[in-house]
Amino acid sequence: MHSAGELHRTSPVGSRHRIPAGEEGKEGGGGKTARREEGCNVENACYSLGVCAERTAIQKAISEGHTRFRAMAIASDMGTDFIVPCGACRQVMREFGKDWDVYLTKPDGTYIVKTLDELLPLSFGPEDLKKV
Ligand SMILES: [Zn+2]
Known part of the structure; x- marks a missing residue:
């Protein structure tokens, strides 16, 4: 994964964050092989459309047929x-x-790891749609 400083594909509108994000697909189980996608903020003069x-990295992976993920790393230059x-x-x-x-992560290279369940507890997901 590129550092935030290496990935400068964001548009200059508004945000001071440049955030590369990547995922790795799960191997085996009939899925595709592990791979990594990178994304950057895609900003718009109409802020709500950014x-x-x-999400850019996820959408890149999905558009290429990869739907199983195991990790994402997020970096920025926000101090x-x-x-x-x-x-x-x-x-x-x-x-x-x-x-x-x-x-x-932080720009100095330190990082912590959280599960998505820790970041989004009591979440709503696609399996909840089947409960109705
Ligand atoms: Zn976001």
Whole structure:
């Protein structure tokens, strides 16, 4: 995965965050082989139309037929805080399971790992639609 400083594909509109995000597909089980996708914020002058790096990476993978994921690493240049995914990205990730390991990083290279279930407890997912 590229560092936030290496990935400068965001548009210059508004946000000061450059966030590469990647996933790895699960191996075996009839799924495709492990791979990594990267994304960046895709911003828009109409702020609400922008898409976060996490969702960009997921959508890139989905568009190429990869639907099983096991991890995502998120990086930014936002200083001394760990970068975390926004609520919309957490919910999009949830669509593909709760077992993700999410690596939250700082520019100095330190990181912590959280599961998606820790970041989005008591979540609503596609299996809940079948309960009705
Ligand atoms: Zn987001």
